[in-house]
Amino acid sequence: MKPDETVLIDEIRRAIGSDTTYNFSDIICQVTEEHTGPYFTLLHIFATGAYLTYAEKINELPTLREDEVSKLRVLALVRMSTNQRVLKYEDMLRETGLSSTQDLELVVIRSIQCGVLDCKIDEASQQVFVNQLSGYHVVPEQLDFLLDSLNSWSKSCKSALDGIKSDVDASAAELSAQVKKQEAQLKQFETAMSNIKKDKSRDVSSTKSRKRLA
Numbered sequence: 001m002k003p004d005e006t007v008l009i010d011e012i013r014r015a016i017g018s019d020t021t022y023n024f025s026d027i028i029c030q031v032t033e034e035h036t037g038p039y040f041t042l043l044h045i046f047a048t049g050a051y052l053t054y055a056e057k058i059n060e061l062p063t064l065r066e067d068e069v070s071k072l073r074v075l076a077l078v079r080m081s082t083n084q085r086v087l088k089y090e091d092m093l094r095e096t097g098l099s100s101t102q103d104l105e106l107v108v109i110r111s112i113q114c115g116v117l118d119c120k121i122d123e124a125s126q127q128v129f130v131n132q133l134s135g136y137h138v139v140p141e142q143l144d145f146l147l148d149s150l151n152s153w154s155k156s157c158k159s160a161l162d163g164i165k166s167d168v169d170a171s172a173a174e175l176s177a178q179v180k181k182q183e184a185q186l187k188q189f190e191t192a193m194s195n196i197k198k199d200k201s202r203d204v205s206s207t208k209s210r211k212r213l214a
Contacts, residue, residue: 049079074111081130089126
């Protein structure tokens with residue numbers, strides 16, 4: 001084995017074993033199957049969160065530590081979260097190769113602690129509600145869904161902004177109407193006050209004239 005191949009395999013092992021690496025884009029660009037053999041396959045399995053593929057080819061692949069297997073299960077949940085926001089226990093159990101809901105919940109908790117999933121566990125309905133995910137390597141077949149999600153989000157934002165603008169315009173129109181109404185009432189009040197003063201002035205003048213005549 002050539003030294004550069006050893007270095008590449010060491011990098012793959014470090015990436016797979018790291019608690020902070022969940023996006024493998026950089027290292028995938030550096031390695032080829034020709035130089036790293038089964039480690040290349042293992043890297044792609046981690047990059048795509050394909051736990052079931054690992055389980056099928058386990059005898060052909062390098063041995064993983066228990067924490068690395070747990071990390072792969074986390075990545076399997078993250079992969080599922082790229083195209084759905086409500087994950088059912090039965091689906092997650094199948095994709096992670098687990099049979100215990102308690103073990104599954106531990107994997108979900110680890111995904112939260114690692115910061116790759118922001119989600120809420122609902123034990124009663126046996127579902128996990130995903131808010132967002134981060135730091136995950138996106139493969140080409142997931143791009144269409146992500147683009148659709150972004151377009152949907154963009155439309156929702158536009159709809160919300162249009163609604164806000166409509167509310168603001170309606171409020172502005174209502175405020176303008178109220179101002180005009182108050183201005184009209186003020187004008188009526190000023191006119192009434194002016195008329196009262198005129199009437200009072202005429203009454204005073206009339207009283208003075210009667211006194212002079214008397």
